[in-house]
Amino acid sequence: MPMSTPVVATGNATPVPNGQPVEYRRIYVWEMPVRVYHWINAVALVALCVTGYMIGAPIRMFYAAEAYQQYWFGWVRFIHFTAAFIYVFNFLARLYWGFVGNKYSSWAAFFPLKRSQRQEIVDVIKADVFEVKMHGPISTGHNALAGFIYFGTFLAFVFQTITGFALYSSMSNSWLPRMFNWIVPLLGGDFGVRFWHHLFLWFFVTFIIVHIYLAFYHDYIEGRGTVSSIIGGWKFDRVEKRGK
């Protein structure tokens, strides 16, 4: 294989004629704010899930200590609240970027409004769930199904934000958490709010599992840098040779 060829998608095991490489174009898909959003969100979300679970089911402490000597459960809650604030403002920044960023980060990528997007949802389900059509064109940015599922997670973000701040509001005099008080009577008091807030933890746990797996899976079937794109921002698009 000639080393001078920029990007070549050939394997040794398969009979691709030498000297006829497939060309790929480098595309800057995820701009810096999108990548920063992603990783702040990832860290905050993991912190929220771990501390949130611990708040629901505190670890058993064995050593004999008096209450004034330690504050670890207080710290767990502190991390949860801090991560929550970071996560909310980070999310708001991402919403803003959905209107000023490039076309891959645009709000329109999250709704299957076009026919082609709906067709892609079918294609991606065929590739991901049934594994029957594992090659062929998939959008360079979010594929239509992924985008729509991210929209679902945004709704879950919003739900957790509302319920979380509503629970937090009784400990706070600031206007931000108190804005969300109205949900408390709707869900039957703090108890109900807490129940739903806790239940959605498991939505995020499930989402994280599936999200990481599918990122790896698409990195494999698409072969154009899905995983590394969220670090460096670049993806690769096959250059169509229609002229031939």
Add this chain to the structure above:
Amino acid sequence: MGQSIWSSMQQKGYSRREFMQFCAAAATVAGFGQAGVAQVASAFEKKEKPAVIWMHFQECTCCSESFIRASHPIVVDALLDVLDLNYTETLMAASGFQAEKSLTDTITKNKGKYIVLVEGAVPTADGGVYCMIGGKTAESILQTVAKDAAAVVAWGSCASNGCVQAAKPNPTGATPIYKLVDKPVINVPGCPPIADVMMGVVTHLLVLGQVPALDSQGRPKEFYGRRVHDTCYRRPNYDAGLFVESWDDENARKGYCLYKMGCKGPVTYNACSVVKWNEGTSYPIQSGHGCIGCSEAGFWDNGPFYQHLASFPGFGIESTADTVGTVVGVATLAGVAAHAVVTNIRKRGVIAEVHAEDQKES
């Protein structure tokens, strides 16, 4: 009619000192503090004592029982003695037609000025037949009484949120008062509410002649503004992560936090840990038992009492959201793993397909 509380107390032989003690106690429970004593005294001297109607519907009378056990007996005595408590099924001497006449007289003579205290929920199913007094349904009585009232107070969880009558499946259609009356209702939830809180609310109404500041659920902020958890004396143990793990362990003996034993203190708004019960003697957590959240709406259905998360509907009594979540999480992991295996089995084929496509194109 037309008497003030002070003149009525004078007639009953109370001294000025006793009257001032009563004013001080009333000012304290109503949250006015020392500065408010003069205001209270002045109101009790000059204002006409208001007529009061105390209704009993679907309830167990625990609110009344609580009320007469306030920590300042003089306040209760005085209020019960000096208020024009013109109608209350439990305590009044009159019965039958006399009692009914007393009720209608109070309403007609004090239009727009009397206070209605309601104890108990109102059944609305099947035309309201499940609670009838003197041949009339609770709902029609409530509407008649509340129509010209100056203020309506819902005593206890039954009247505030339905309590046990409204617990699933709520066969009688028990409904809290605020859903039936089209004027603001002061909700004083609790099963029962704390006696001193009840005193405080009544005093506030008498002294200022206006509804106290209420939160989004119609509860007086002064008593329901904070959670039992916020002022609990075991709170430092919560922050330190020191929890009772079982009822008979060393941690229980040491008085650690009861959070893991299902204490609902963190989700319950009430003044128990500040005012306490029975003349400030104790409250459930101080006695070693978790809070069951009796002043929160729907607390009967938020069980079990010894779990701080509710059972997940349809998954058995012991399964919480965590059980369901763990099952879903593990199932997802298994699905992902199975998918990875299938992908790897198909690996050779997929690579061949992709390369075939590359070849076709190039």
